Amino acid sequence: MNILFFTDTPQKYYAHKKLLTTKEYYLYFIKKDEDILAFIRGKEARIIIMDLSDEEIEKNSYIQEIKEFDPEMNIIIIGAKIPNYQIAELIKMGICDYITKPFKLESLILILEDIQKMNQLRSETYLLEKKLSKKYFFCGIVGKSPQMLDVINLVRRVAKYSVSILITGETGTGKELVANAIHYLSSRKEKEFVACDCNAIPETLFEAELFGYKKGAFTGADKPRDGLFKIADKGTIFLDEIGEIPMSIQTKLLRVLQEKEFRPLGSSHDIHVDVRVISATNQNLREKIARGSFREDLFHRINIIEANLPPLRERKDDIYVLCRYFLEKFNQKYEKNVKGISKRAQRILMTYLWPGNVRELENIIERAVMLSQENFIDIKDLPENITQFLKEGSVDRDNRITNLLTLEQAEKKHIIEVLKLVENNKQQAARMLGISRPALYRKLKKYNIPF
Numbered sequence: 001m002n003i004l005f006f007t008d009t010p011q012k013y014y015a016h017k018k019l020l021t022t023k024e025y026y027l028y029f030i031k032k033d034e035d036i037l038a039f040i041r042g043k044e045a046r047i048i049i050m051d052l053s054d055e056e057i058e059k060n061s062y063i064q065e066i067k068e069f070d071p072e073m074n075i076i077i078i079g080a081k082i083p084n085y086q087i088a089e090l091i092k093m094g095i096c097d098y099i100t101k102p103f104k105l106e107s108l109i110l111i112l113e114d115i116q117k118m119n120q121l122r123s124e125t126y127l128l129e130k131k132l133s134k135k136y137f138f139c140g141i142v143g144k145s146p147q148m149l150d151v152i153n154l155v156r157r158v159a160k161y162s163v164s165i166l167i168t169g170e171t172g173t174g175k176e177l178v179a180n181a182i183h184y185l186s187s188r189k190e191k192e193f194v195a196c197d198c199n200a201i202p203e204t205l206f207e208a209e210l211f212g213y214k215k216g217a218f219t220g221a222d223k224p225r226d227g228l229f230k231i232a233d234k235g236t237i238f239l240d241e242i243g244e245i246p247m248s249i250q251t252k253l254l255r256v257l258q259e260k261e262f263r264p265l266g267s268s269h270d271i272h273v274d275v276r277v278i279s280a281t282n283q284n285l286r287e288k289i290a291r292g293s294f295r296e297d298l299f300h301r302i303n304i305i306e307a308n309l310p311p312l313r314e315r316k317d318d319i320y321v322l323c324r325y326f327l328e329k330f331n332q333k334y335e336k337n338v339k340g341i342s343k344r345a346q347r348i349l350m351t352y353l354w355p356g357n358v359r360e361l362e363n364i365i366e367r368a369v370m371l372s373q374e375n376f377i378d379i380k381d382l383p384e385n386i387t388q389f390l391k392e393g394s395v396d397r398d399n400r401i402t403n404l405l406t407l408e409q410a411e412k413k414h415i416i417e418v419l420k421l422v423e424n425n426k427q428q429a430a431r432m433l434g435i436s437r438p439a440l441y442r443k444l445k446k447y448n449i450p451f
Contacts, residue, residue: 067093081101168282194231364383385414
């Protein structure tokens with residue numbers, strides 16, 4: 001095991017180095033005017049022994065610098081006799097032990113052995129967490145909260161029946177993942193799963209996109225094309241953001257659901273299909289019905305079973321499980337070995353309100369893994385809008401966060417930060433936010449953000 005020894009008088013410890021080598025502890029001396037963080041990177045050490053003066057201990061400067069760089073680093077301090085309360089403060093900062101000068105080498109070896117056992121326990125915990133992340137993975141759905149276990153149980157029960165299902169929930173909660181799970185647990189799994197983002201289709205192209213057209217049906221139709229319903233025959237079609245479908249198309253969609261047939265543009269013949277329809281929306285369709293912008297009979301056809309996905313802020317039990325899952329996913333993608341998330345970074349992730357839900361968390365972990373130069377994710381690896389969110393709250397005497405932003409305030413702030421990051425490129429901003437451009441424009445209008 002490599003150990004860094006931080007001291008300006010290495011000659012005093014040469015005998016210790018020789019004896020420690022016989023125990024397979026390899027000591028590397030660093031002087032205080034050298035770059036300690038560069039040594040940590042170069043030697044891949046997990047233990048630092050620091051020979052500090054009373055003044056250096058009082059300032060805590062080296063300890064703070066190391067802990068900010070690597071919160072999991074094991075630090076042992078060698079120093080003069082100090083009061084117990086001061087040692088307790090150092091332990092709160094994260095050191096493993098304090099050794100009073102002069103000391104016996106046997107005492108140091110006992111401490112090193114304890115640290116080795118603790119590191120082994122951490123490794124076993126890491127492996128256990130990897131197994132747990134797989135345990136809470138079900139057909140693409142990750143979660144252990146009661147809300148998500150209810151959703152998983154519903155998916156198991158309804159998948160085998162070819163009834164229409166409506167999945168509701170905010171943007172980024174994983175509605176398409178649930179639709180995929182239903183398809184692949186059904187008897188239709190060998191056939192096509194066709195996803196249609198209704199937000200992204202111009203109103204004039206809806207009919208052609210869903211039902212296809214014959215050659216010559218309109219200007220530019222120089223060859224026939226199958227619509228999504230024809231492609232999904234014997235399989236499943238997923239209509240994401242179904243609330244965006246124009247009223248004129250809702251009538252034709254209702255006919256497909258009732259009669260199992262439709263007529264392509266320019267054709268004189270109907271086409272019969274056997275398609276399971278799974279729909280999703282982040283809107284309140286009952287309110288749209290009341291306003292006359294969504295057909296009530298269509299709503300009842302698509303809503304035989306409703307599955308509601310809770311927002312991430314209401315299922316915080318799932319945050320760490322999701323983080324572990326995304327760590328594994330992006331470690332493989334970027335050939336990294338990020339083993340975990342520091343406690344202080346975890347506290348921020350647990351406090352943040354997640355206006356972008358699971359999709360936002362996934363983007364943040366991907367970014368952190370991609371940019372991280374260490375074997376853990378720390379506060380410095382999180383986007384500024386996440387860390388700034390915590391700073392804008394205040395901490396009361398019970399260490400609870402108060403005066404936090406509302407969800408709408410957090411969402412508005414997040415959108416503004418993303419637009420700044422991409423220099424006001426709306427298409428790129430919508431992609432980063434995990435929403436369509438029309439949805440982004442609606443939010444800009446809602447929050448009075450200039451565009």
